[in-house]
Amino acid sequence: MPSLKDIKLKINGIKKTQQITKAMNMVAxxxxxxxxxxxxxxxxxxxxxxxxxxxxxxxxxxxxxxxxxxxxxxxxxxxxxxxxxxxxxxxxxxxxxxxxxxxxxxxxxxxxxxxxxxxxxxxxxxxxxxxxxxxxxxxxxxxxxxxxxxxxxxxxxxxxxxxxxxxxxxxxxxxxxxxxxxxxxxxxxxxxxxxxxxxxxxxxxxxxxxxxxxxxxxxxxxxxxxxxxxxxxxxxxxxxxxxxxxxMTAMDNATRACEDMLHTLTLSFNKARQAAITKELMDIVGGAEALKG
Incomplete structure (x- = not known):
């Protein structure tokens, strides 16, 4: 699974691309x-x-x-x-x-x-x-x-x-x-x-x-x-x-495609973040159990 940093970079890049396609759509x-x-x-x-x-x-x-x-x-x-x-x-x-x-x-x-x-x-x-x-x-x-x-x-x-x-x-x-x-x-x-x-x-x-x-x-x-x-x-x-x-039509389609990609990447980011939090909690619980023992 890609790291949180990699997914975040992709999301930022797609957001900038979406801004460009929106602007080009308006200009066209x-x-x-x-x-x-x-x-x-x-x-x-x-x-x-x-x-x-x-x-x-x-x-x-x-x-x-x-x-x-x-x-x-x-x-x-x-x-x-x-x-x-x-x-x-x-x-x-x-x-x-x-x-x-x-x-x-x-x-x-x-x-x-x-x-x-x-x-x-x-x-x-x-x-x-x-x-x-x-x-x-x-x-x-x-x-x-x-x-x-x-x-x-x-x-x-x-x-x-x-x-x-x-x-x-x-x-x-x-x-x-x-x-x-x-x-x-x-x-x-x-x-x-x-x-x-x-x-x-x-x-x-x-x-x-x-x-x-x-x-x-x-x-x-x-x-x-x-x-x-x-x-x-x-x-x-x-x-x-x-x-x-x-x-105009092509840029509108590109903007919609960016929106779909952002939705998919946001889900992946949330899953990766949740997995990281779960792993940290497991480490903390495991450490606490070790200290008790």
Missing amino acids: AAKLRGAQENMENFRPYAEKFAAVIGDLGGSVNPNSFPLMAIRPVKKVLAIVVTADRGLCGAFNANIINAAEKFAKAQAEEGKEVKFACIGKKGFHYLRKSAFEVVAHAIDCMAYIQMQDAKRIGKVAIDMFLEEQVDQVQLLYGRFINVVTQKPTFKRLLPISKEGLGGEEAEDNGPKPTYIYEPEPERILNNLMPMYVNVQIMAAMLETAASEQAAR
Whole structure:
């Protein structure tokens, strides 16, 4: 049985750990409010942007636009968005595992897969994998800026236009609610009406007819690169909110685990102390009996 001193040291250590996890839970909860607000404010804009592109794309000849060119898929670029920091449960691991499964499935079909990483965790892991990382943006998830999305978006657009890749996929952690964050794929390039709207599209009756000025062709030339940047930005905001929610849940679970460990160790401490007291009493009684004899 461990000594009283050893058990006491463990109890003190777990109490300090519990204080840290409680503090991290509170910080994550505070950050989640801001991150969720930013995500919810930007999400309707990104969805409406996709809807406009889809409406415009349905009225033009896709062969006239390089970013809508559909080619046999032999090379794929996957943009993977993860967090810069850990201590958020299995959140980063789930996204990385989804990226690896996707890459291996594509490789089995004879396709070449490359990665572009946003977030330190994904970059540090995937750069050691068998797949090439062609671009990365790290230390950018705490304060998300459009310029970081534009930098990765430009890499994806240039590689697609130069036919270095035939398809671009975006993988990120979609925020469902505080306890659920889902790794989600979205096809960025080539842009097609079928690929826009996705799960957010709903059938609410007759659709409005828009009149565009100038003509749709000129508008699309300007909006398509913006669409790629906006979708990457939206994915970064979704991942940032998901990260804080996952961290809040993980720290809450860690605090509860500390409470259970403290309960178990306190029982062990009390048993060890009782055993020590009983032994001392037996020694005293034994000594007294010896003196009487």
